[in-house]
Amino acid sequence: MLTSAFVYAKDKTSHEVEDLDYGVSLYNFYQDKYFSAITSLLVAEHYQRISSGSFYPDLMLGGLYLAYGLNDKSADALNELLTDKNVKVTAEIHDVAWYLLGKNFYLKGNNHRAIESLERIKNDLSQEYEEEKLYLLNILSVYTDNAEAAIKYLELLPDESKWKGYARFNTASYLIRSNKDTESGYQLLKEMSVEEVSEYESLVLKNRANLAMGLVALQENDSSSAAGFFENISLQSFETNKGLLGLGWAHYRDDNYAEAIKPWMSLATNQKDSDLAIQEALISIPYAFEKMQQKEHALYQYDLALDSYKFQLKETRDLMAFLKGDQFIEQLSPGKLGSEYIPVKYIVENFNPLINRYMLSLIISKEFHRMIEEYQQAKYLRYQLDSWQHGLPAMKMILNEKRKTHNQKLAKIVSDDSLKKVNKLSSQRDDYALKLEKIVKDEDTLALMTVHEKEMMSLLDNVKLRKDSLDSGDEEVAAIAEKWRLMNGLMKWRLESEYPERLWVVRKKLNQLDKAVLEMSQSVNSLKAAWNTAPEDFASFDERIENKEEQIIALKRQAEDSIEWYQSKLRGMFVKHLRDYRNQLKLYHDRALYAKARLYDSLMARE
Amino acid sequence: MTEGCSVKKFIYLLLLFSVFFSGGALAEDADDKEPVIAGDIEHLKSQVLELNRDLFVLEEELLFSANTQVSVFVSIDADRLFELDSVQLKIDDKVVSNYLYTEREVNALHKGGVQRLYIGNLTSGEHELIAFFTGKGPGGRDYKRATSKVINKSDQAKFIELKIVGDTTKEQPAFKVKVWE
Numbered sequence: 001m002l003t004s005a006f007v008y009a010k011d012k013t014s015h016e017v018e019d020l021d022y023g024v025s026l027y028n029f030y031q032d033k034y035f036s037a038i039t040s041l042l043v044a045e046h047y048q049r050i051s052s053g054s055f056y057p058d059l060m061l062g063g064l065y066l067a068y069g070l071n072d073k074s075a076d077a078l079n080e081l082l083t084d085k086n087v088k089v090t091a092e093i094h095d096v097a098w099y100l101l102g103k104n105f106y107l108k109g110n111n112h113r114a115i116e117s118l119e120r121i122k123n124d125l126s127q128e129y130e131e132e133k134l135y136l137l138n139i140l141s142v143y144t145d146n147a148e149a150a151i152k153y154l155e156l157l158p159d160e161s162k163w164k165g166y167a168r169f170n171t172a173s174y175l176i177r178s179n180k181d182t183e184s185g186y187q188l189l190k191e192m193s194v195e196e197v198s199e200y201e202s203l204v205l206k207n208r209a210n211l212a213m214g215l216v217a218l219q220e221n222d223s224s225s226a227a228g229f230f231e232n233i234s235l236q237s238f239e240t241n242k243g244l245l246g247l248g249w250a251h252y253r254d255d256n257y258a259e260a261i262k263p264w265m266s267l268a269t270n271q272k273d274s275d276l277a278i279q280e281a282l283i284s285i286p287y288a289f290e291k292m293q294q295k296e297h298a299l300y301q302y303d304l305a306l307d308s309y310k311f312q313l314k315e316t317r318d319l320m321a322f323l324k325g326d327q328f329i330e331q332l333s334p335g336k337l338g339s340e341y342i343p344v345k346y347i348v349e350n351f352n353p354l355i356n357r358y359m360l361s362l363i364i365s366k367e368f369h370r371m372i373e374e375y376q377q378a379k380y381l382r383y384q385l386d387s388w389q390h391g392l393p394a395m396k397m398i399l400n401e402k403r404k405t406h407n408q409k410l411a412k413i414v415s416d417d418s419l420k421k422v423n424k425l426s427s428q429r430d431d432y433a434l435k436l437e438k439i440v441k442d443e444d445t446l447a448l449m450t451v452h453e454k455e456m457m458s459l460l461d462n463v464k465l466r467k468d469s470l471d472s473g474d475e476e477v478a479a480i481a482e483k484w485r486l487m488n489g490l491m492k493w494r495l496e497s498e499y500p501e502r503l504w505v506v507r508k509k510l511n512q513l514d515k516a517v518l519e520m521s522q523s524v525n526s527l528k529a530a531w532n533t534a535p536e537d538f539a540s541f542d543e544r545i546e547n548k549e550e551q552i553i554a555l556k557r558q559a560e561d562s563i564e565w566y567q568s569k570l571r572g573m574f575v576k577h578l579r580d581y582r583n584q585l586k587l588y589h590d591r592a593l594y595a596k597a598r599l600y601d602s603l604m605a606r607e
Numbered sequence: 608m609t610e611g612c613s614v615k616k617f618i619y620l621l622l623l624f625s626v627f628f629s630g631g632a633l634a635e636d637a638d639d640k641e642p643v644i645a646g647d648i649e650h651l652k653s654q655v656l657e658l659n660r661d662l663f664v665l666e667e668e669l670l671f672s673a674n675t676q677v678s679v680f681v682s683i684d685a686d687r688l689f690e691l692d693s694v695q696l697k698i699d700d701k702v703v704s705n706y707l708y709t710e711r712e713v714n715a716l717h718k719g720g721v722q723r724l725y726i727g728n729l730t731s732g733e734h735e736l737i738a739f740f741t742g743k744g745p746g747g748r749d750y751k752r753a754t755s756k757v758i759n760k761s762d763q764a765k766f767i768e769l770k771i772v773g774d775t776t777k778e779q780p781a782f783k784v785k786v787w788e
Contacts, residue, residue: 020680020766020787023721030715035656040723042660043667070653378648381655388662395669402669526762544665551658558651565648 021049032341034068095124111143135163147180165205207239214246226250241277257288274358302596309589316582319354323574338383362577375566382559389552403538445495448502675728676764683716685773689780690743697737729760738769756784
């Protein structure tokens with residue numbers, strides 16, 4: 001269910017990132033960190049960071065809320081998506097939303113609305129989810145006592161679907177239980193009981209079908225068929241013990257006590273399990289020996305059974321004391337403090353071994369898994385609230401530091417000097433612009449000379465002055481004058497020919513200066529704005545922090561209450577389970593004791 | 608007596624898990640399934656989520672204002688050419704993050720998740736970012752590579768993605784830096 005909640009996650013081998021925030025949410029989701037996945041999506045939504053048009057935050061939130069057990073919020077988000085006229089929803093998204101909504105109603109037990117939603121799906125679901133939809137419709141038809149629909153959806157499920165076996169088993173059980181069509185029900189179970197299967201889940205279903213058929217055959221006094229069904233149950237499965245016990249009873253019904261004892265003996269040697277089937281076998285063995293008139297043997301077996309019951313009663317008494325103590329609660333939360341997700345497997349592995357021995361059926365039950373997951377979630381909420389509560393003083397400190405810095409430094413930054421610098425820079429820029437305009441207008445090539453060229457030009461001017469003061473008739477002076485003419489000409493030619501390029505460079509520099517002036521003005525304006533709004537911002541932060549602090553304290557109290565509630569509920573669940581088991585054990589014990597006394601009396605009377 | 612009781616008990620047990628045994632969730636009577644406290648807990652979860660969002664927003668606004676904020680993300684699109692062990696991130700030659708990955712985190716990255724590795728503040732202007740990746744490359748060999756990029760921080764928040772991608776022609780991973788605009 002959980003993975004399908006994020007049904008819209010792209011199913012492809014390549015993962016080119018299309019949206020970072022969507023990816024962060026997925027990263028948490030894939031680690032079963034629903035709280036973090038939802039938070040990152042909500043923060044992204046707040047900042048409007050989910051930009052890609054191909055994602056639908058409401059759909060993602062709907063799926064995540066559903067996975068996190070927030071059914072109402074999930075329904076709200078999905079309804080928002082389905083009814084918002086401004087959001088263009090594709091047929092595929094439409095179907096996924098109805099699918100999630102249907103699943104939501106199913107989980108809440110609102111079967112009719114679940115059917116209604118699932119039936120609104122057209123035909124754009126992927127095959128995997130289409131099959132799950134058919135399975136859900138099948139089971140929902142069972143819950144709403146609609147045999148015709150249940151059979152219809154069962155038939156629509158492809159044979160290769162992983163859901164087919166579950167749907168067949170559930171439909172068969174329903175048809176038998178409700179007396180709607182017992183014959184078809186038995187036929188379905190019968191087919192399942194002889195199927196060749198290789199996958200584990202199919203094998204489990206096959207075993208269960210055989211167990212059910214065996215019990216039905218026993219009920220109908222058809223011991224031979226019952227034995228056949230029980231023998232079909234594979235060894236080392238969850239149904240093995242019940243199958244062996246049933247097999248014994250099938251032989252017993254045929255007065256074949258020696259054969260009945262064999263499977264029971266096999267059960268009795270497997271004392272590490274605490275299955276009630278084993279306890280039943282322990283007391284059934286001497287009973288069968290009695291029937292075979294082997295009374296001494298029966299007496300011995302009663303003693304063995306009594307020893308086992310006494311031992312178990314002692315162990316379960318110790319376990320009961322453990323369950324009522326603090327250590328049990330500690331074992332419910334192993335691992336690091338603040339782990340958002342702790343696999344149930346890890347919790348169970350760290351349990352007191354007696355829990356695993358006597359409460360296996362409880363710790364593999366869905367009820368326990370749901371409860372322990374919700375308990376971990378409640379603990380994580382408290383951890384999160386604790387972290388924020390401890391983090392708030394740091395936030396306050398940072399805010400105070402910022403306020404102090406603002407008062408000390410920002411005033412200097414936006415001082416008159418800074419503003420004067422900006423104004424000076426602006427006026428310099430205007431001067432340059434005017435000069436450039438004049439150069440362009442006058443086509444003043446000399447104005448764009450470099451410093452070196454200016455020196456050269458000044459040198460040439462000096463040479464000219466001195467040359468003009470000399471006798472021009474002199475041959476050497478004439479040579480100098482010619483050289484001057486050439487050099488002066490070269491200089492002017494270069495300046496004129498390079499004028500466009502030099503003008504472009506100067507213009508470019510002016511543009512850069514424009515940009516720098518603009519940026520500086522913006523920075524100063526931004527600083528000025530910050531200066532002006534900062535006190536308000538600080539006050540707003542103060543208010544928000546104060547407000548959150550109050551909320552944290554209030555929510556922490558609620559989190560504590562819910563943790564206590566879960567602890568008491570879990571403890572109650574375990575205690576009840578153990579008490580029931582102990583009551584059954586006591587019953588077996590008393591019956592064994594009574595039978596032993598009776599047998600002893602008869603033996604004494606014989607002697 | 609024993610016989611009769613045991614058969615009855617079996618049928619009772621069978622009925623308990625028959626119809627409800629399924630790959631999907633159990634459906635029970637709504638009243639049994641939703642004790643009063645369940646609604647309270649749903650409400651509590653919802654309230655803490657909202658508070659958490661508000662506090663993250665508050666923290667981000669207070670500590671990482673948009674004009675200085677820089678966030679660095681890690682993503683993998685390299686099939687199984689590279690199994691990431693750790694990433695070290697340096698900005699302007701200063702180590703700002705060292706991250707060691709768990710198996711679950713690496714799997715989440717391979718499935719298309721994106722990790723926010725670092726969030727911090729940078730002044731406007733140019734900064735050099737260097738990331739060192741260690742892990743197992745093709746053939747399970749130890750692999751250590753670095754990638755760098757000079758980024759220009761403006762007065763807008765900067766989002767940088769460290770991408771581990773698969774170069775299928777060379778059958779080697781490649782490490783890239785993408786700056787999101």
